Amino acid sequence: MADQRKESDRNIRLLLSLIERTSTLEKTKGFLAARKLHFSAGSWKELVEARIEPALQSDALAADDLLEFLCESEEHGGQHIFLFRIDPDTAKQLADRVRIRVELRRRGLQTLLDRPLILDKPEAPQIVDVRWEQEERFLVKIVEPRSFFRQIDERREGNIITTVREEIIFRAVNLLRLHSDGLLEMRLQSHKNSSQYSDDINRAWDVVGTILPRVQFVEEAIVAAKTFMVREQQKLKDEIRYSDSLLKDDNGYVLSAATPDQDSNLFDNSAAARSLEQFMRPGGTYCERLNIWVSPLSGGQPSKSSIHVRLAGLPNEFALTTACSKQDYEYVLARIRECNR
Amino acid sequence: MSLQELENVIGNTPIDRQSGKRLVHLVERAKAEGHKDYTFDLLIQEVNPQSPEALALAMHALVQNGIVQRVIRVESPTTHGGIGDFSSVAEVPKEIHDWRADEDIQVRPENLHVVYKF
Numbered sequence: 001m002a003d004q005r006k007e008s009d010r011n012i013r014l015l016l017s018l019i020e021r022t023s024t025l026e027k028t029k030g031f032l033a034a035r036k037l038h039f040s041a042g043s044w045k046e047l048v049e050a051r052i053e054p055a056l057q058s059d060a061l062a063a064d065d066l067l068e069f070l071c072e073s074e075e076h077g078g079q080h081i082f083l084f085r086i087d088p089d090t091a092k093q094l095a096d097r098v099r100i101r102v103e104l105r106r107r108g109l110q111t112l113l114d115r116p117l118i119l120d121k122p123e124a125p126q127i128v129d130v131r132w133e134q135e136e137r138f139l140v141k142i143v144e145p146r147s148f149f150r151q152i153d154e155r156r157e158g159n160i161i162t163t164v165r166e167e168i169i170f171r172a173v174n175l176l177r178l179h180s181d182g183l184l185e186m187r188l189q190s191h192k193n194s195s196q197y198s199d200d201i202n203r204a205w206d207v208v209g210t211i212l213p214r215v216q217f218v219e220e221a222i223v224a225a226k227t228f229m230v231r232e233q234q235k236l237k238d239e240i241r242y243s244d245s246l247l248k249d250d251n252g253y254v255l256s257a258a259t260p261d262q263d264s265n266l267f268d269n270s271a272a273a274r275s276l277e278q279f280m281r282p283g284g285t286y287c288e289r290l291n292i293w294v295s296p297l298s299g300g301q302p303s304k305s306s307i308h309v310r311l312a313g314l315p316n317e318f319a320l321t322t323a324c325s326k327q328d329y330e331y332v333l334a335r336i337r338e339c340n341r
Numbered sequence: 342m343s344l345q346e347l348e349n350v351i352g353n354t355p356i357d358r359q360s361g362k363r364l365v366h367l368v369e370r371a372k373a374e375g376h377k378d379y380t381f382d383l384l385i386q387e388v389n390p391q392s393p394e395a396l397a398l399a400m401h402a403l404v405q406n407g408i409v410q411r412v413i414r415v416e417s418p419t420t421h422g423g424i425g426d427f428s429s430v431a432e433v434p435k436e437i438h439d440w441r442a443d444e445d446i447q448v449r450p451e452n453l454h455v456v457y458k459f
Contacts, residue, residue: 080443151435151436190443191444192444192445193444193445193446194444195442195443195444243422243441244417244420244422244441246420256420256421258417258420258421258422258423258441259422259423260378260414260422260423260456261422261423261426262424262440289420291420291422291440291441308440310441310442310443319443321440321443
């Protein structure tokens with residue numbers, strides 16, 4: 001009993017530490033407010049000591065609530081997403097609960113079916129959660145250690161330049177989500193200073209192994225979605241703002257255009273708009289790279305905030321460059337899928 | 342600022358008279374249209390000065406008099422679109438997040454461009 005209590009306290013402390021790193025003070029206050037709990041605080045420390053801990057002690061808040069909030073914070077946005085496809089019948093077989101239980105037991109991970117593992121920085125990539133979303137989608141969550149280098153000093157003595165760098169190790173969260181219609185999203189946490197994700201893709205496939213066998217999936221290219229978004233920009237203008245684009249045709253010609261800043265819209269510049277529209281004649285031309293800002297429509301009205309989406313890289317790749325809500329993530333994914341038909 | 346004051350500011354710089362007139366017209370037009378960004382290359386093309394250095398001094402005078410704002414724009418090396426404006430070179434960080442490429446980059450001199458905002 002005492003061990004269980006210690007484990008529970010450890011998990012809560014870790015959950016709070018992870019939430020502090022992946023969310024913001026304002027969003028965490030919003031989380032408490034939504035549960036009709038006291039939320040005013042001037043700092044994270046104050047929020048934890050004066051608001052969260054008392055709520056936990058009085059059972060107004062549970063560890064599961066914190067876990068749900070952590071999932072919302074770290075599973076949406078700040079990711080590069082790669083789409084794959086499998087036929088729906090095979091998708092249904094792969095997501096079968098009995099099959100998954102067998103797969104997890106083989107790996108000694110069957111406890112994940114009851115509750116996820118709460119880990120900070122494991123030494124190697126680790127599956128920490130397996131769950132179903134309304135029987136329509138099956139999700140596997142992986143936590144892995146990643147590192148980047150930060151330059152902290154550079155000294156020059158004559159012709160000798162000495163650079164001192166610090167290796168920063170951090171926790172990265174990746175997810176694979178299989179839809180009942182056969183679409184698989186592989187969401188990989190964004191790198192700070194690289195745009196190459198081939199190694200990360202291969203590693204994610206290796207980690208899930210036979211749970212989601214790589215050999216059965218094919219890449220789902222989104223070239224059609226990018227080309228549609230440029231061709232139909234007039235129809236999409238209430239929802240999408242364009243920051244830059246790279247178009248190519250079947251003669252090898254390239255047309256690139258970009259705005260001066262992130263608030264401007266490429267198609268508000270009449271000369272740029274005419275050039276892009278003329279280049280995108282039907283047949284023989286496509287859009288290879290697009291940077292857009294999506295304002296989700298609700299009741300036909302765009303929201304005041306916008307989500308940066310980068311459609312570039314591999315043919316099946318797009319990125320939501322900053323953390324966002326689950327609702328916004330699902331909206332963007334749904335729109336890309338619609339534009340891709 | 343009145344037209345006369347504008348002409349005086351530009352007239353008190355070494356720029357040649359004809360080029361100075363073209364610069365006055367450019368400033369008036371840009372102010373009327375609003376939200377204009379001019380790189381120095383574009384100014385040279387539009388004003389066609391006898392001396393680019395004289396044009397630079399005229400622009401400096403316009404900046405000093407608050408008629409024009411001068412910013413240092415960091416451009417994305419992949420798309421050449423702007424990823425951040427700074428009021429001086431000293432304020433430009435050594436490393437910046439290129440949101441167009443979604444990665445942090447080391448800022449190099451070739452990524453920096455002087456932009457005059459009207």
